[in-house]
Amino acid sequence: MQRYFIYLAYDGTNYHGWQIQPNGCSVQECLMKALSTFLRREVEVIGAGRTDAGVHASLMVAHFDNEEELDTVAITEKLNRLLPPDISVFKLRRVKNDAHARFDAVARTYKYYVTTAKYPFNRQYRYRVHGTLDFEKMNKAAATLFDYSDFTSFSKLHTDVKTNLCKIMHAEWTQVDDTTWVFTIQADRFLRNMVRAIVGTLLEVGRGKLSVEDFRKVIEQQDRCKAGTSAPGNALFLVNVEYPEDIFV
Numbered sequence: 001m002q003r004y005f006i007y008l009a010y011d012g013t014n015y016h017g018w019q020i021q022p023n024g025c026s027v028q029e030c031l032m033k034a035l036s037t038f039l040r041r042e043v044e045v046i047g048a049g050r051t052d053a054g055v056h057a058s059l060m061v062a063h064f065d066n067e068e069e070l071d072t073v074a075i076t077e078k079l080n081r082l083l084p085p086d087i088s089v090f091k092l093r094r095v096k097n098d099a100h101a102r103f104d105a106v107a108r109t110y111k112y113y114v115t116t117a118k119y120p121f122n123r124q125y126r127y128r129v130h131g132t133l134d135f136e137k138m139n140k141a142a143a144t145l146f147d148y149s150d151f152t153s154f155s156k157l158h159t160d161v162k163t164n165l166c167k168i169m170h171a172e173w174t175q176v177d178d179t180t181w182v183f184t185i186q187a188d189r190f191l192r193n194m195v196r197a198i199v200g201t202l203l204e205v206g207r208g209k210l211s212v213e214d215f216r217k218v219i220e221q222q223d224r225c226k227a228g229t230s231a232p233g234n235a236l237f238l239v240n241v242e243y244p245e246d247i248f249v
Contacts, residue, residue: 001065004072005093005101005243006031006045006079011086012056013124013234019050027051027087028062034082035064038075048101048241049108052193054233056125059090061241063101069094099247107169109186109240110195112231114203117179126180127235133206135173135181141205141215142171142183145198152222154198155191164191164222173202186240193230201228 008031016024020032028045035043048061072092079089114133115126145168152164170186183199201218204210210218210228218226 001067001097002069003063003065003095003097003099004070005095005099005248006062006064007090007093008060008062009058009088009090010056010060011124012051012054014086015053017051017053017055018047018057018060024053027057027060030084030087031062031079034079037082038078039066046101048105049190049238050192051236051238052196052233055236055238056234057238059240060238061101061105061243063095063099065097094249095247096249099243101241104243104247105189105241106244107186107188107240107242108190108238109170109184109242110190111237111239112183112185112195112199113176113180113235113237114183115180119179124234125237127232129203131207133181133203134208135175135206137212138202138206139173141202141210141212142173142198144212144216144219145171147216148219150222151191151194151198151219153218153224153227154194154201155224156193156197157224161191166190166194171198195236196230196233197224197227199231199236203231204228 010027015027018027020026020029032043032045043064045062045064076089113126114129149165151166155164166187166189168187173181173183175181205215
């Protein structure tokens with residue numbers, strides 16, 4: 001069997017997240033159907049992670065196996081014809097047979113966009129905030145994330161993960177234009193709902209409802225109830241998944 005990594009992007013607006021759901025359409029299901037149609041057999045696809053309902057990806061990675069070697073350029077073109085307009089495949093890469101899209105990833109990067117302006121064409125991809133936010137203070141709070149590894153306070157309750165430990169390598173708000181800011185965060189792994197919970201709590205800092213020290217205490221208490229409300233999923237994008245080069249062939 002030959003294993004392949006497939007690189008894709010999707011607009012998550014119409015999907016119940018990446019993972020197959022019993023009660024709604026998922027990105028994973030659509031990709032598996034397209035691959036199964038092309039290869040004329042049932043195909044299992046494993047993603048680098050799970051994005052929640054409504055969350056987008058400008059770069060997601062998944063893997064699947066095939067007995068015969070594939071023309072990666074040709075299958076990319078074929079899949080894009082089979083997939084709906086809101087899912088596209090960039091490329092396929094051959095990898096070692098034991099390479100894993102989820103477990104071999106060394107870093108993942110998300111971006112979350114907020115805007116202070118009402119603009120109809122951004123409503124699906126930006127979270128509109130009202131009032132003035134103190135982004136300098138929000139960045140000071142974000143910097144405290146580097147001091148910790150247990151992010152239970154930002155994890156969805158009752159998940160099946162074995163550990164809530166993560167290593168955050170980057171966390172910063174930057175200004176895109178006069179009315180738009182983006183929060184970029186990179187870590188070796190993320191917990192369910194983690195980015196949206198961090199953003200929601202940082203917004204509380206920006207509104208003056210929490211101090212930087214309060215934010216630090218939220219992390220230390222390891223209690224989801226102490227953190228802020230999760231920010232909406234429509235403004236969140238998975239933008240990169242990184243792997244060690246030696247898994248590719």
